[in-house]
Amino acid sequence: MSKCLRTFVTTLLLVALVAQSNPAVYERHCSVMIQFAQQAAAAFNSGDNTAASHFIESVHKAYTAAVALFPDEPQAHLNMAVFLSNTHKYDEAIAKFELAKTKIGGNRQAEMQIQLGIRRAKFQKYSKFRDEAYQQGKGDIPQAYDWALKQLSVTMDPQRVNHDVATIEVMMCEYNETLCGKSVTHFKGAAYGCQGHYLQGRMPEGKRRMSCLHSHLCIGNFTKMKEFTRIEEIVELHRDFATTGEPNGVFLNYIGDGVTVHGPDGVLTFDEEGHCNIALTNPDVYTNIARSLPVKSPNGEKPFPEGPPSVTIDDGRHVLLLTQFSGAAFYHWMCEALPRLLAARTWLPNFDSYTLLVPAFPNGVVPRFIDATFQSLFPEITNERRGHRDVSYAKENAVAITYHSQPCPATTDSSSATEASSPSTHCSSLAHPALLSNARDALVKALPPIAAGEGTKKKPYVLVAGRDKDITMRNFDAEGLVAAIKQVATATHDVILFESSKQSLLESLALFHGAAVVVGVHGGALANIMACTETTSLVEIGFNTIGAQHYKHVAGALGMPYRRVRVNPDPLQRAIGSPEVTFDVSLVQDAVAASLKESSSPAVADRDEL
Numbered sequence: 001m002s003k004c005l006r007t008f009v010t011t012l013l014l015v016a017l018v019a020q021s022n023p024a025v026y027e028r029h030c031s032v033m034i035q036f037a038q039q040a041a042a043a044f045n046s047g048d049n050t051a052a053s054h055f056i057e058s059v060h061k062a063y064t065a066a067v068a069l070f071p072d073e074p075q076a077h078l079n080m081a082v083f084l085s086n087t088h089k090y091d092e093a094i095a096k097f098e099l100a101k102t103k104i105g106g107n108r109q110a111e112m113q114i115q116l117g118i119r120r121a122k123f124q125k126y127s128k129f130r131d132e133a134y135q136q137g138k139g140d141i142p143q144a145y146d147w148a149l150k151q152l153s154v155t156m157d158p159q160r161v162n163h164d165v166a167t168i169e170v171m172m173c174e175y176n177e178t179l180c181g182k183s184v185t186h187f188k189g190a191a192y193g194c195q196g197h198y199l200q201g202r203m204p205e206g207k208r209r210m211s212c213l214h215s216h217l218c219i220g221n222f223t224k225m226k227e228f229t230r231i232e233e234i235v236e237l238h239r240d241f242a243t244t245g246e247p248n249g250v251f252l253n254y255i256g257d258g259v260t261v262h263g264p265d266g267v268l269t270f271d272e273e274g275h276c277n278i279a280l281t282n283p284d285v286y287t288n289i290a291r292s293l294p295v296k297s298p299n300g301e302k303p304f305p306e307g308p309p310s311v312t313i314d315d316g317r318h319v320l321l322l323t324q325f326s327g328a329a330f331y332h333w334m335c336e337a338l339p340r341l342l343a344a345r346t347w348l349p350n351f352d353s354y355t356l357l358v359p360a361f362p363n364g365v366v367p368r369f370i371d372a373t374f375q376s377l378f379p380e381i382t383n384e385r386r387g388h389r390d391v392s393y394a395k396e397n398a399v400a401i402t403y404h405s406q407p408c409p410a411t412t413d414s415s416s417a418t419e420a421s422s423p424s425t426h427c428s429s430l431a432h433p434a435l436l437s438n439a440r441d442a443l444v445k446a447l448p449p450i451a452a453g454e455g456t457k458k459k460p461y462v463l464v465a466g467r468d469k470d471i472t473m474r475n476f477d478a479e480g481l482v483a484a485i486k487q488v489a490t491a492t493h494d495v496i497l498f499e500s501s502k503q504s505l506l507e508s509l510a511l512f513h514g515a516a517v518v519v520g521v522h523g524g525a526l527a528n529i530m531a532c533t534e535t536t537s538l539v540e541i542g543f544n545t546i547g548a549q550h551y552k553h554v555a556g557a558l559g560m561p562y563r564r565v566r567v568n569p570d571p572l573q574r575a576i577g578s579p580e581v582t583f584d585v586s587l588v589q590d591a592v593a594a595s596l597k598e599s600s601s602p603a604v605a606d607r608d609e610l
Helices: 003-020 023-045 049-069 075-086 090-101 108-134 141-154 158-172 178-201 223-228 330-347 368-377 433-446 478-486 505-514 524-531 550-558 585-598
Strands: 217-219 231-241 247-255 259-262 267-272 275-280 311-313 318-321 354-358 385-387 391-394 398-403 461-465 494-498 517-521 537-542 562-566
Touching: 023 049, 023 075, 049 075, 075 090, 075 108, 090 108, 108 141, 141 158, 158 178, 178 217, 178 275, 231 330, 247 330, 330 354, 330 368, 330 398, 330 433, 330 524, 330 550, 368 505, 433 524, 433 550, 461 478, 461 505, 461 524, 478 494, 478 585, 494 505, 505 524, 517 524, 517 585, 524 537, 524 550, 537 550, 537 585, 550 562, 562 585
Parallel strands: 217 275, 311 391, 318 354, 318 398, 354 385, 461 494, 461 517, 517 537, 537 562
Antiparallel strands: 231 247, 247 398, 259 267, 259 391, 267 275
16 A cells, blocks of 8 residues: 555544544434434333334433543433433432533532432432332331432422321321321421412513512411402301310301412412412311412422313302312211301302302312202202312302311220320311201201101111222221121111112211111211211221321211220221221220110111111
C-alpha cells in the first residue's frame, strides 16, 4: 500500500471515530432509549409480550452504546433510571439515579431533579410492597403498616398517604390502643394537607401568588366559618352536652349561591374572592378528602372520580345536601344521611320545595336501598332526587344539617366478660343521638301495622344477622351460631337467621323491629336496628377499634340494651378487614341468655305474613 493510500485510510478511520464520538450520536442513542421504552409499554399493554421483550432489549442496547461514547454524561443514566422504575425494577433504578448524580458536576437544579426521581422510585417500590401486603385489608396488616410508613417518609403527597396510614392504624388499634390516637393525628394530617393541596391547585397558572388569601377547613360545625363564606344563616336545632362535657348541637345551615359539591363523599368548597374554603357535612376527619377534590396528586395519581358529567341544580331550585362520607353504604345511609333527611323534613320550612342531592356510587348510580327508602317507607316524600355525580354546583339556597363530632360511647359494664373498655378518643361516623332517635320514631311509624307487630301474636324470636355470600369480610359460621343460641333460648323463643339478600328493605326492618334480641357480627346488616325499640337488645360480635363503635353508639341513642362479644385476635391484625372471624360461642350464649332474661319484648306478628 502506498504512503498516500495509507494516509487516506487513516484519515477515514479518524473521521469515523470522531463521528462515533459526536455528541449528536450520543443524543440519538438517548432519544432511541425513550422511543423503545414507549414502544415496549405499548406492546406490553396490548398483550404482545414478545414485542415488548424485543423493545426492552433494544433499550438496554441503546443505553450501552450511549454509555460507551460518554460514560460521564448523566442523560443516558437518567433515562435508564426512569425506564427501570417504570418496569418496577426499583432498586436498579435507584442505583442508576445515584450514578447519574455523580455525573452532574455540582449542578444544583439537576441534583434536585435526580433526588425527586429517587423519591418517586422509592415511593413506587414501597407502594407495590404495601399493596401486596395489604391485599385490600385482608393481608398482613403489620407488614403493610411498615411499608406505608416508608411511603410517608418519601411521598410528595402526604395527605393521601396520611389517610392510608391512618386507615391501617384504625385496624391495628384493635390490638394496640396507642395507635387509635395516632390514627386520628394522621387523619387530621390528611385533611389539613388536602386544604393546602387544594389551595395550590387554585393558584392561577403562571403566577406565584395564590388567588386565595385565606382558607378554612370546616368539619361538621359550620359556625366558625360563617363569616368567611356565603353561609347565610345557621339555626341551632338542638343543644345538649356530650359525655365529655363538650357542647353537642345540631345545626341547620343555609348556604348561599356558590357552593360546589365534589366527589362521592360530598366535599364542599366555597370559592370566593380572597377565600378558598372546604367543608364536610359529617363531623369526622376520617373522610378521604383527597379522593374527592379535583386536584392531581404530585405522585401522579389522578383525582377521583373522573369521567361522569357534572350535575347542575337549576337556577331557582333549593337543594338539600345529603351526600357525605361513604353515603352509598347501607350503614352510612340508614344511620347518618337518612336521619339528616328526616330531621330536615321535621324542621326545614318549605321542605317540599327542595331537591334532594342523595348519596350515590362513584359512577353516579343511586343504591337500590336508597330508592326503596322513599318508595316503601316514605312515599309521601316526593321531592326531586338527584344522585351525586362528580361535581354538583348549587346555584341558590343549598341547605345542610350538621352536628358536632361524637365521642366514643362509654363503657356500660366494665366488669362484664363480654364488654371491653371503649377507646378514649372520638370515633368515626357517629350521628347525633337526637337525630337517631327522631329517625327511629319516623321509621317505626312508617312500618305497616302487620310489620310493626300489631297483627296476630306469635312466639317472640332471637334474630341472628348473617352475612351475604358476596361479602368478602367478617364472614362467620352463621348456621352454627344459630344452633348454639337455640341451646340457651327458652322454649318461648324462636331463633331466626336473617339474610338480607332474601328480604326487601321493608321486610328487613320489620324483622328487626319485632325481635326480642338481635345478634350479629359487626357489619351493614345491623343498621336495621334503626327500626328497633327499647325492648330489643343488641348482642354485637365486634371490635374495640375506633372504626367500629357504630352500633354501640346507635343502640345507646335508641335506648337499646347492648352487649358486645369481641372477636378472637387475628394473627395478621386485620380486625374489621378479616375475611373470616371466629369468637367464643359460649360468650355469645351468655350474652343472649342475659338479654333474654331482662327482655320484656311482647310477641310479634306472624313472620309468614310479613
